[in-house]
Amino acid sequence: MKKLLTLLLTLLAADICAAEKPLIRIHTDQTDLLYRIDDQGRLCQSYLGPAFRSPEDLRLLPAGDEAFTTYGSKNYFTPALRLTHNDGNGSLQLAYVSHETRSAADGVTETSILLRDEAYPVEVKLILTAFERENVIKSRTEIVHYERKPVTLYEYASSMLRLGAGSYYLTEFTGDWAHEVNKSERRLDFGKKVLDSSLGSRANMFCPPLFAVTLDGPMSETEGEVLLGTLAWTGNFRFTFEVDQNNGLRILSGINPFASEYSLRPREIFRTPEFIFTFSTGGAGSASRSLHDWARRHQLKDGGKDRMTLLNNWEATYFDFNEEKLAALMDDAAELGVDMFLLDDGWFGNKHPRHNDTQGLGDWDETRGKLPGGIAGLVETAEGKGIRFGLWIEPEMVNPRSELYEKHRDWVLRYPNRDEAYFRNQLVLDLANPEVQDFVFGVVDRLMTENPGIAYFKWDCNSPIINAHSAYLAEKQSHLWIDYVRGLYSVLERIGAKYPDLPMMLCSGGGGRTDYGALRYFTEFWPSDNTDPLERIFIQWGYSHFFPLKSMCAHVTNWNRSTSIKFRTDVAMMCKLGFDIIVKDLPDDELQFCRQALRNYNRLKHTILDGDFYRLVSPYEGQHAAMQTVSADRTGSVVFAYDLNPRYGEQLPSVRLTGLAPDLRYRIREINLMPGQNPRIEHNDRVVSGDYLMKAGLKLFSTDRARSVVVELKAE
Numbered sequence: 001m002k003k004l005l006t007l008l009l010t011l012l013a014a015d016i017c018a019a020e021k022p023l024i025r026i027h028t029d030q031t032d033l034l035y036r037i038d039d040q041g042r043l044c045q046s047y048l049g050p051a052f053r054s055p056e057d058l059r060l061l062p063a064g065d066e067a068f069t070t071y072g073s074k075n076y077f078t079p080a081l082r083l084t085h086n087d088g089n090g091s092l093q094l095a096y097v098s099h100e101t102r103s104a105a106d107g108v109t110e111t112s113i114l115l116r117d118e119a120y121p122v123e124v125k126l127i128l129t130a131f132e133r134e135n136v137i138k139s140r141t142e143i144v145h146y147e148r149k150p151v152t153l154y155e156y157a158s159s160m161l162r163l164g165a166g167s168y169y170l171t172e173f174t175g176d177w178a179h180e181v182n183k184s185e186r187r188l189d190f191g192k193k194v195l196d197s198s199l200g201s202r203a204n205m206f207c208p209p210l211f212a213v214t215l216d217g218p219m220s221e222t223e224g225e226v227l228l229g230t231l232a233w234t235g236n237f238r239f240t241f242e243v244d245q246n247n248g249l250r251i252l253s254g255i256n257p258f259a260s261e262y263s264l265r266p267r268e269i270f271r272t273p274e275f276i277f278t279f280s281t282g283g284a285g286s287a288s289r290s291l292h293d294w295a296r297r298h299q300l301k302d303g304g305k306d307r308m309t310l311l312n313n314w315e316a317t318y319f320d321f322n323e324e325k326l327a328a329l330m331d332d333a334a335e336l337g338v339d340m341f342l343l344d345d346g347w348f349g350n351k352h353p354r355h356n357d358t359q360g361l362g363d364w365d366e367t368r369g370k371l372p373g374g375i376a377g378l379v380e381t382a383e384g385k386g387i388r389f390g391l392w393i394e395p396e397m398v399n400p401r402s403e404l405y406e407k408h409r410d411w412v413l414r415y416p417n418r419d420e421a422y423f424r425n426q427l428v429l430d431l432a433n434p435e436v437q438d439f440v441f442g443v444v445d446r447l448m449t450e451n452p453g454i455a456y457f458k459w460d461c462n463s464p465i466i467n468a469h470s471a472y473l474a475e476k477q478s479h480l481w482i483d484y485v486r487g488l489y490s491v492l493e494r495i496g497a498k499y500p501d502l503p504m505m506l507c508s509g510g511g512g513r514t515d516y517g518a519l520r521y522f523t524e525f526w527p528s529d530n531t532d533p534l535e536r537i538f539i540q541w542g543y544s545h546f547f548p549l550k551s552m553c554a555h556v557t558n559w560n561r562s563t564s565i566k567f568r569t570d571v572a573m574m575c576k577l578g579f580d581i582i583v584k585d586l587p588d589d590e591l592q593f594c595r596q597a598l599r600n601y602n603r604l605k606h607t608i609l610d611g612d613f614y615r616l617v618s619p620y621e622g623q624h625a626a627m628q629t630v631s632a633d634r635t636g637s638v639v640f641a642y643d644l645n646p647r648y649g650e651q652l653p654s655v656r657l658t659g660l661a662p663d664l665r666y667r668i669r670e671i672n673l674m675p676g677q678n679p680r681i682e683h684n685d686r687v688v689s690g691d692y693l694m695k696a697g698l699k700l701f702s703t704d705r706a707r708s709v710v711v712e713l714k715a716e
């Protein structure tokens with residue numbers, strides 16, 4: 001009896017103790033991330049998964065394991081944080097101090113959790129922002145200390161997440177120039193898998209900061225638990241996936257600390273970039289839609305605004321143009337019916353004119369011989385034809401054959417005592433240096449001041465950092481990789497503040513920069529220089545897991561001319577549509593087709609770019625692909641179906657549509673037909689219920705190579 005009483009009293013005491021300890025709930029409409037404090041006072045992650053219906057249930061969960069592990073504490077795996085104190089001691093043990101939650105905006109809450117070491121004056125804040133409706137959580141860290149001299153940081157993750165399941169699958173999206181974001185999947189077993197980049201400026205040439213982890217099975221579009229994650233950082237990143245001896249998975253995300261130990265002065269706050277993730281129980285499709293909604297509402301520059309169609313001259317002329325040629329291309333742009341003409345590389349440099357990619361970068365004056373009327377003249381010509389004018393720049397770079405290099409070698413990243421190594425004949429400017437930041441800001445500022453009619457910039461970045469030495473940073477070379485990105489952000493911030501309505505395309509030799517840190521300042525990005533439509537289907541498919549179609553530029557070009565203009569246009573039309581072809585060379589029927597496709601696009605742009613996006617049939621699983629967008633009110637939808645390289649006599653299943661309102665009745669219309677071409681799909685021009693379309697589907701595929709169908713659905 002006495003024993004029972006003691007046991008009851010002990011249990012009661014434990015319960016009171018647990019009840020007194022805070023439970024920190026990071027909550028969206030679909031996800032809960034819970035933290036509790038254990039008996040040693042450490043912050044522990046108690047849960048990450050589908051949201052609980054009643055908050056009372058949360059206390060039933062075990063406290064869990066340490067949420068943000070440090071080197072020098074009882075932790076057997078890669079720490080989230082490692083540093084060395086003034087006395088050379090490398091240990092850190094963080095205890096929970098306090099937390100606060102505030103409403104940051106309608107439907108957005110920010111929770112800040114303060115941790116402190118008891119032996120050394122070091123504080124760490126974990127800051128988590130939950131977007132309730134969009135089901136997205138952002139996580140970042142602030143590190144500060146009050147020691148007498150600088151502390152050196154060696155590991156500084158933005159986020160550490162723990163997941164528990166029977167098995168884990170990682171989907172990654174790696175590649176290279178012209179074959180970006182190839183999707184591949186592997187099971188994660190004991191040990192570490194790392195995805196990272198150490199290329200600096202063109203950081204994502206091989207690997208973008210994008211991943212999916214699925215629990216208890218491979219990734220599916222429509223089913224299963226999946227976490228999509230990405231880092232908002234335009235530089236070196238690292239994701240570490242580590243499975244421990246108990247089959248628990250930790251995901252550490254942040255800046256890649258490789259060659260980047262950071263000396264932190266007393267009271268200086270080290271702010272990590274944001275890790276962004278969404279957790280879905282409905283497969284990758286719903287997770288992507290969450291990220292798309294979140295990006296359009298909260299992250300992508302002008303995510304809620306319209307986008308311009310354009311004609312770019314890069315593939316039409318490369319460096320070989322003059323005012324007459326450009327005026328003719330602007331006529332073409334107007335005839336085609338696009339909103340803007342975009343002048344690409346090759347318009348600048350006088351002492352070293354930019355006739356090819358070996359010289360001129362850095363000298364941002366119009367080449368007088370080539371363009372006597374300057375940019376001002378071109379803007380005027382474009383406006384006279386009723387279109388806008390956009391301009392290519394690559395302001396972070398310099399050719400050794402340039403006046404800038406001759407004048408300011410100290411502004412260039414290069415080893416003072418070694419031969420320079422080049423990538424595309426160029427070098428990277430030292431954006432860690434405030435003078436260089438002023439120069440780069442000045443490139444845009446001067447162009448805009450002299451030519452306020454410039455309506456758009458394409459900001460390119462063709463070289464990774466390969467001569468990683470900054471004259472400005474002197475003995476703090478290991479700060480370069482971080483300070484470069486901070487310098488870039490400071491420039492972009494200034495541009496955004498002075499020219500808030502200026503749309504800009506983020507480009508980096510194709511998809512060498514694709515991250516949400518940059519997309520705060522850019523309205524769209526160039527996914528790849530590869531515009532072969534058969535390849536683009538895979539590239540657009542890959543990026544669509546993380547980025548809304550609105551942010552992805554897709555141009556109709558002459559890559560793979562064995563495919564029809566219709567096929568090329570139909571592929572580009574699922575994103576932010578542009579053209580880069582010699583319009584004059586188009587036969588009459590093709591020109592008519594393009595004009596009509598542009599009219600269709602303008603009519604449907606809102607549904608395509610702002611609607612809910614569904615990946616219906618994967619090009620990775622056969623020789624066909626289908627995607628669909630549905631307007632927010634579900635009264636309109638556009639379906640894109642592509643045949644790649646089908647087998648003879650292949651069976652062709654119907655494509656079940658999705659996201660429609662079952663009770664609404666939709667008129668089905670095949671659009672983007674070549675002049676004289678008859679619609680090929682079944683039920684064309686009939687009115688059919690959403691229910692039927694989602695259950696029986698539509699026959700959209702064929703056994704023809706590189707054939708496409710675009711279908712418009714409109715509720716009546």
Ligand code: DGJ
Pocket residue numbers: 314344345392460462507508509510526528529
């Ligand atoms: C690389 C880009 O990806 C291309 O679109 C083009 O702008 C060239 N640079 C120009 O040099």
